[in-house]
Amino acid sequence: MTIEQQRQGLAFSGSGHPTDQESLRFRRVSSRMSTQIYHEPNSSTSLAQEEEQSGSEPTLELRNTVFPMALKKAARQVQQMQVPAQFNGGSWKQKRIKFVRQFKSNVREFLYFFSLWGKTLQKIGGNFGGGVQSYFIFLRFLVILNFVSFLLIAGFVLIPSIVFRSVGIKPESSKADVSSECLKYDPNPQGLVVFYEFFLDLLSGTGFMEYSYLFYGYYNNSVIVTSLVGSHFSYNIPLAYLLTAVFYFAFCLICIIVRMGKAARVAVTTGGSDVRSYSMIVFTGWDYGCLGSKATKLKQRNIYYRLQVDLEEERLKKHAASLTLCNKVTLHSLRVLMFFVAVGLIVATFLAIARATTFSQENSHVPGILGLFYTYLPSIVITLGNFLVPLLCDQIALLEKYPPSATVVVALLRAVVLRLVSLGILLFTLWKQIMCHDSRDKCNLCHYNHEDYQCWETSVGQEMYKLTLFDLLVSIALLVLVEFPRRMVVDHWSCKLTQWVGRQEFVVPSNVLGLVYGQTVVWTGALFCPLLPLINTVKFVILFYCKKITLFYNCRPALRTFRSTSSAIFFLAVLLFGWILALVVMIYSVAVIHPSFACGPFRSFFRMWKIVPESFSTLPEGARDFLFFIGSQAFSIPLFAISCVFMCYFIALASIYGKSVAMLRAQLKLAGQDKQFLVKQIEKMKPLSPQHNEGEQD
Amino acid sequence: MVSIGVRSQNPRQTNKNRKELTFLTKQEILLAHRRFTELLEGDERNHPNPRVPMDAILTLTELKSNPFKKRICQVFSTSENRDGSLTFEDFLDLLSAFSDSATLEIKSHYAFRIFDFDDDGTLDYGDLEKLVNCLTGETADTRLSSEEMRQLISNILDESDIDKDGTVNLSEFQHVISRSPDFVRFVLFHLPCKCSLFTHYCYSRLIFNFPTALSRLCCEDYAVEMYPSLIFISLFHFKQNQF
Numbered sequence: 001m002t003i004e005q006q007r008q009g010l011a012f013s014g015s016g017h018p019t020d021q022e023s024l025r026f027r028r029v030s031s032r033m034s035t036q037i038y039h040e041p042n043s044s045t046s047l048a049q050e051e052e053q054s055g056s057e058p059t060l061e062l063r064n065t066v067f068p069m070a071l072k073k074a075a076r077q078v079q080q081m082q083v084p085a086q087f088n089g090g091s092w093k094q095k096r097i098k099f100v101r102q103f104k105s106n107v108r109e110f111l112y113f114f115s116l117w118g119k120t121l122q123k124i125g126g127n128f129g130g131g132v133q134s135y136f137i138f139l140r141f142l143v144i145l146n147f148v149s150f151l152l153i154a155g156f157v158l159i160p161s162i163v164f165r166s167v168g169i170k171p172e173s174s175k176a177d178v179s180s181e182c183l184k185y186d187p188n189p190q191g192l193v194v195f196y197e198f199f200l201d202l203l204s205g206t207g208f209m210e211y212s213y214l215f216y217g218y219y220n221n222s223v224i225v226t227s228l229v230g231s232h233f234s235y236n237i238p239l240a241y242l243l244t245a246v247f248y249f250a251f252c253l254i255c256i257i258v259r260m261g262k263a264a265r266v267a268v269t270t271g272g273s274d275v276r277s278y279s280m281i282v283f284t285g286w287d288y289g290c291l292g293s294k295a296t297k298l299k300q301r302n303i304y305y306r307l308q309v310d311l312e313e314e315r316l317k318k319h320a321a322s323l324t325l326c327n328k329v330t331l332h333s334l335r336v337l338m339f340f341v342a343v344g345l346i347v348a349t350f351l352a353i354a355r356a357t358t359f360s361q362e363n364s365h366v367p368g369i370l371g372l373f374y375t376y377l378p379s380i381v382i383t384l385g386n387f388l389v390p391l392l393c394d395q396i397a398l399l400e401k402y403p404p405s406a407t408v409v410v411a412l413l414r415a416v417v418l419r420l421v422s423l424g425i426l427l428f429t430l431w432k433q434i435m436c437h438d439s440r441d442k443c444n445l446c447h448y449n450h451e452d453y454q455c456w457e458t459s460v461g462q463e464m465y466k467l468t469l470f471d472l473l474v475s476i477a478l479l480v481l482v483e484f485p486r487r488m489v490v491d492h493w494s495c496k497l498t499q500w501v502g503r504q505e506f507v508v509p510s511n512v513l514g515l516v517y518g519q520t521v522v523w524t525g526a527l528f529c530p531l532l533p534l535i536n537t538v539k540f541v542i543l544f545y546c547k548k549i550t551l552f553y554n555c556r557p558a559l560r561t562f563r564s565t566s567s568a569i570f571f572l573a574v575l576l577f578g579w580i581l582a583l584v585v586m587i588y589s590v591a592v593i594h595p596s597f598a599c600g601p602f603r604s605f606f607r608m609w610k611i612v613p614e615s616f617s618t619l620p621e622g623a624r625d626f627l628f629f630i631g632s633q634a635f636s637i638p639l640f641a642i643s644c645v646f647m648c649y650f651i652a653l654a655s656i657y658g659k660s661v662a663m664l665r666a667q668l669k670l671a672g673q674d675k676q677f678l679v680k681q682i683e684k685m686k687p688l689s690p691q692h693n694e695g696e697q698d
Numbered sequence: 699m700v701s702i703g704v705r706s707q708n709p710r711q712t713n714k715n716r717k718e719l720t721f722l723t724k725q726e727i728l729l730a731h732r733r734f735t736e737l738l739e740g741d742e743r744n745h746p747n748p749r750v751p752m753d754a755i756l757t758l759t760e761l762k763s764n765p766f767k768k769r770i771c772q773v774f775s776t777s778e779n780r781d782g783s784l785t786f787e788d789f790l791d792l793l794s795a796f797s798d799s800a801t802l803e804i805k806s807h808y809a810f811r812i813f814d815f816d817d818d819g820t821l822d823y824g825d826l827e828k829l830v831n832c833l834t835g836e837t838a839d840t841r842l843s844s845e846e847m848r849q850l851i852s853n854i855l856d857e858s859d860i861d862k863d864g865t866v867n868l869s870e871f872q873h874v875i876s877r878s879p880d881f882v883r884f885v886l887f888h889l890p891c892k893c894s895l896f897t898h899y900c901y902s903r904l905i906f907n908f909p910t911a912l913s914r915l916c917c918e919d920y921a922v923e924m925y926p927s928l929i930f931i932s933l934f935h936f937k938q939n940q941f
Binding site for chain 2 (some may be wrong): 062063064066068069070072073076277278279280282283284285286293295296297300301303304307308311314668669671672673675676
């Protein structure tokens with residue numbers, strides 16, 4: 001009774017001072033009705049959520065209402081007077097639920113304290129926006145992924161190898177039916193080593209670093225079978241090496257897919273509508289956590305720019321739709337021409353990389369600084385290509401006149417193709433040399449090019465190591481030599497040129513592609529250089545702090561913001577593409593190329609994967625039969641059929657939900673139309689009979 | 699000792715009631731009271747239900763540069779002459795609506811009322827125009843031209859006005875809001891309330907000994923523009939037993 005009156009009183013006072021316009025009054029009536037409509041589902045949903053306490057926790061419902069405090073207290077008093085008996089009834093359950101909730105929030109707060117770089121990310125997001133923050137979140141994800149992978153590899157491969165080597169177990173000798181030429185492997189340098197050579201070796205992974213835990217060649221093919229008193233301990237290092245590599249790939253895939261699922265779920269809840277919608281920007285664009293006049297002005301400028309860009313794009317679309325046929329034909333032919341020019345540039349880069357790799361491999365034995373330059377030549381050419389070609393493609397994009405959003409996507413696609421396929425070209429060239437496609441005679445003896453590569457896995461590992469290191473060095477060099485001076489010049493010397501160049505902007509897409517490239521290199525090299533994930537973790541941590549420093553000191557906040565919601569999925573999709581490339585390399589190395597005779601855990605096997613069937617045959621009978629059964633058709637075909645059934649079920653469920661959402665949306669539209677119709681009817685009836693209005697109004 | 703204010707009821711019971719009627723925790727309410735009493739003049743502190751004028755509320759760092767500050771005060775104010783002044787309970791309502799645990803319905807309802815500049819229950823052309831001007835800033839180089847404004851508002855109404863009456867009412871507004879991923883995560887409509895255990899332990903040590911002056915000093919010292927929320931909300935996690 002009193003509650004209803006109070007509600008109506010509030011709604012009336014909340015909706016403003018009364019006016020004379022009748023349509024306004026009716027609209028206020030409808031908003032009051034809609035307010036009440038929205039209050040009913042509130043209480044029912046909150047009731048549904050806390051079913052155990054139905055009726056015995058009225059204060060939680062009151063919290064969800066929008067009355068001022070005085071009204072809430074009055075309502076609570078009324079409720080308390082009405083329902084005094086039930087309070088003590090469910091109190092044990094209430095206490096338990098409250099305790100669980102409190103415990104969960106405490107745990108969440110505690111974990112937040114431990115989350116890596118949480119405060120820094122908040123600071124970055126507040127000052128530079130969601131797009132830049134998503135780059136740093138992606139970087140943090142990669143750091144944690146690499147660190148956990150390193151723990152995996154350390155636990156199963158590195159530590160057992162260290163233990164067995166320190167115990168003094170000798171590697172098993174190869175089979176006798178192999179020529180002694182293939183067994184030659186001499187990585188250790190002779191005599192004294194000059195100091196600068198030490199430094200060169202550190203950078204290129206040769207010399208003292210080559211025969212160490214860093215590379216494949218150092219690991220033994222020991223299969224330890226001991227019979228200690230009362231226990232039977234055995235550890236198969238080659239099998240552990242292979243299975244750890246396979247599991248590492250599977251683990252990374254699962255992490256990426258899980259993360260992608262989270263991002264996709266967010267994108268689906270928005271109904272697939274792009275964030276560009278104007279209502280979204282205007283109603284949800286303001287960040288109330290934005291504090292200080294500088295940050296506020298920045299946010300305002302940001303929103304202004306976004307709105308302008310979207311409005312301009314709309315105008316361009318309208319203009320493009322009104323082009324004559326002749327204009328359209330010229331525009332499309334220009335676009336096709338520019339596409340071929342871009343493709344030509346990219347192919348030219350690939351040829352340059354292939355040539356540089358061949359040259360570098362041929363001249364790898366030149367000593368000194370020139371030798372270092374030759375070994376780093378592929379990395380240099382790749383970096384130059386990745387730097388110059390996107391710049392040229394940007395100029396091409398100006399001629400193509402795509403709408404702004406399409407330009408960004410096209411530029412990103414070109415950069416992705418360039419980066420990842422250039423890595424593929426490098427690997428292809430290496431493989432060609434190892435399997436001697438040019439000169440067949442070198443490979444006749446040992447099935448691989450044993451003259452140039454006594455231990456080819458280590459050489460591949462060294463290439464990946466060099467790429468990783470060079471990437472880091474280039475980033476730091478750019479920071480010190482380009483970004484800091486640029487900022488100092490722009491700040492202290494004002495002329496037209498510096499104004500035009502301006503302070504640096506933190507460009508998110510190209511930075512993310514750099515991360516994906518680095519991670520792909522690590523995945524490719526992990527089989528041949530087991531410590532590479534650790535090196536990569538350290539590299540990414542250094543990169544995080546370097547990028548953070550350059551962001552805060554050198555960069556101005558970008559006017560054109562990068563959409564963070566859809567871009568998360570894009571970053572992960574590109575990462576997945578890199579993963580597939582690395583997987584192809586791993587499968588090829590494991591299944592097609594003969595392992596080196598002279599080094600590594602697989603020196604006595606025909607192919608790397610042969611270790612699995614051999615270890616298989618040592619398993620007890622029962623386990624062997626079980627595993628055979630799992631691999632046979634009798635198991636896999638029913639499994640496949642059952643997963644098809646589950647997939648159909650989930651697809652049907654998803655389509656039903658989509659249909660019900662569309663139906664509810666249509667219902668909402670119809671309800672609005674009904675309201676309009678009723679309002680019109682009321683207006684029509686009003687002049688006829690004023691007394692009947694009160695009755696008709698409900 | 700902090701006086702909760704002259705109340706006829708037991709202070710603990712009052713706060714317990716308040717805690718159950720808002721989304722704030724007990725410590726947050728006590729510290730909100732502390733901040734509130736700082737805004738009062740000396741003689742007003744003994745008043746049973748003190749009311750802080752709007753100008754004093756607008757000096758809070760969290761609201762100082764917010765373009766919607768006046769509307770926020772007016773929406774949460776329960777004064778008869780609509781001057782935007784707030785009692786402590788209005789202040790708690792404000793903090794509760796902006797807190798992390800407030801529901802989407804609460805936040806969207808108050809957001810709607812804040813955007814409704816003429817208080818008529820719907821967002822019409824004038825309201826939307828004032829809203830866009832607040833968002834982009836009133837300076838000459840960030841104002842949209844009238845042509846652009848017209849285009850923008852007609853697009854907004856096309857997208858959100860489902861019943862085509864030329865205005866956006868509460869349900870249409872809530873429909874738009876619920877589709878936004880950031881609003882769903884309550885990221886945007888909140889005064890920052892997160893603080894790590896370590897930092898609030900440090901700050902609580904400082905603030906215990908020198909309540910008012912040092913907390914003001916902290917606010918000015920620690921780069922307010924980048925991290926004001928940390929100071930304000932670290933006060934919220936002040937341990938109860940240190941009173």
